Amino acid sequence: MADTKTLHDAFIDELRDAYDAEKQLVKALPKMARAASSDELRDAFVSHLEETRGQLERLEQVFASLDEKVRGKHCDGMAGILEEGKSIMEGGFDDATMDACLIAAGQRAEHYEMAAYGTLVAWANVMGHTEAARLLEGILNQEKAADEALSALAESGINEAAAGGDDEDDEDDDEEPPTPKPAKPSATKSARGSKTTQSGGSSQKSKK
Numbered sequence: 001m002a003d004t005k006t007l008h009d010a011f012i013d014e015l016r017d018a019y020d021a022e023k024q025l026v027k028a029l030p031k032m033a034r035a036a037s038s039d040e041l042r043d044a045f046v047s048h049l050e051e052t053r054g055q056l057e058r059l060e061q062v063f064a065s066l067d068e069k070v071r072g073k074h075c076d077g078m079a080g081i082l083e084e085g086k087s088i089m090e091g092g093f094d095d096a097t098m099d100a101c102l103i104a105a106g107q108r109a110e111h112y113e114m115a116a117y118g119t120l121v122a123w124a125n126v127m128g129h130t131e132a133a134r135l136l137e138g139i140l141n142q143e144k145a146a147d148e149a150l151s152a153l154a155e156s157g158i159n160e161a162a163a164g165g166d167d168e169d170d171e172d173d174d175e176e177p178p179t180p181k182p183a184k185p186s187a188t189k190s191a192r193g194s195k196t197t198q199s200g201g202s203s204q205k206s207k208k
């Protein structure tokens with residue numbers, strides 16, 4: 001019988017999973033950007049796409065620091081999240097609602113990544129892989145920032161526009177609310193989610 005596998009084996013597995021998840025996102029983010037009506041939301045997806053490409057490079061450096069070959073292993077979790085995102089994009093929503101839904105889908109992906117990288121950082125540290133831990137923490141911080149940027153967009157007018165959108169279903173492509181209301185941080189509860197910590201706690205508990 002083969003040797004029992006160790007935390008290091010699990011760590012390498014999770015790294016491959018994360019590498020594959022990032023590759024899936026490199027394919028999905030351009031579609032999400034195209035589906036967005038808000039310029040700011042589109043920009044957020046495009047800039048996170050650039051970051052995601054950089055994350056693939058950082059992960060390659062992580063593999064190198066461990067003397068491991070760069071390899072991905074299909075990430076079912078991200079595939080499922082993106083599959084749901086695809087249904088949203090085919091869901092026939094009005095522009096403003098679509099933007100709110102794209103944010104919701106994007107945040108699901110970011111939270112999934114935050115969970116994965118939080119674990120990877122902790123495991124790298126406990127095994128003394130300091131270079132890997134440093135690189136992975138850099139990625140984790142980008143995911144957190146991306147999540148927070150999406151929350152900010154949701155709360156700066158996109159959720160309100162979605163909530164107020166009746167049948168304004170005309171052809172105005174890049175319609176933006178010209179004066180987004182800066183106050184009112186409480187449009188809907190669903191697109192919030194920035195206050196998560198890494199300790200495996202639940203996401204949406206930030207406020208009571």
Ligand code: FE
Binds near residue numbers: 022055113
């Ligand atoms: Fe990522």
Ligand code: ZN
Binds near residue numbers: 017075
């Ligand atoms: Zn996965």
Ligand code: FE
Binds near residue numbers: 048109
């Ligand atoms: Fe991300």
